[in-house]
Amino acid sequence: MRGQPNLALARRRAKAVLATLDIPVPWSLTAFLSSIERQRGRRILLVPSTMSRYAAVASGLWISRGEEDLIVYDATASPLHRQNTVFHELAHMLLGHRGRPLSGGTQGNQPPLMMHRQHYEDQLELEAETLAYEMWRAVGQRLLTRHGTAGRLAGAFEAPPGVRHA
Numbered sequence: 001m002r003g004q005p006n007l008a009l010a011r012r013r014a015k016a017v018l019a020t021l022d023i024p025v026p027w028s029l030t031a032f033l034s035s036i037e038r039q040r041g042r043r044i045l046l047v048p049s050t051m052s053r054y055a056a057v058a059s060g061l062w063i064s065r066g067e068e069d070l071i072v073y074d075a076t077a078s079p080l081h082r083q084n085t086v087f088h089e090l091a092h093m094l095l096g097h098r099g100r101p102l103s104g105g106t107q108g109n110q111p112p113l114m115m116h117r118q119h120y121e122d123q124l125e126l127e128a129e130t131l132a133y134e135m136w137r138a139v140g141q142r143l144l145t146r147h148g149t150a151g152r153l154a155g156a157f158e159a160p161p162g163v164r165h166a
């Protein structure tokens with residue numbers, strides 16, 4: 001699928017995956033990861049690293065090996081940036097993207113697959129970015145709901161604390 005990335009297709013795929021996800025309330029990345037582990041039947045490990053070891057990598061990568069998936073993120077990044085990296089790599093996983101086998105292989109039956117920017121076509125990167133964005137939006141909406149919608153705020157003004165109706 002070479003050529004111009006297709007944003008409409010990326011949005012359709014992102015929304016289809018998002019509909020299958022369980023966004024925890026209150027928001028917890030750990031709980032979110034657990035629900036995705038249950039959904040996929042595979043363990044997900046977050047691996048902090050200083051990304052200088054992976055000089056070619058922007059901010060994170062996904063390593064698929066055996067029965068588990070590793071998300072390597074930059075330990076020196078801000079918490080928001082880290083969560084964004086995790087969302088991006090989760091998006092690749094959930095969208096069913098496949099990387100190229102790690103060159104050299106290892107002593108397993110199956111060499112680990114290492115996925116990062118250079119291993120994806122532009123369309124797949126766009127899809128991952130789009131789904132990561134949809135995850136942020138969904139999490140944000142849950143946070144708003146939890147901390148009070150405009151409607152609830154309006155309700156609170158009708159009966160301020162300490163004021164009782166006879």
Ligand SMILES: [Zn+2]
Pocket residue numbers: 088092116117120125128
């Ligand atoms: Zn990517």
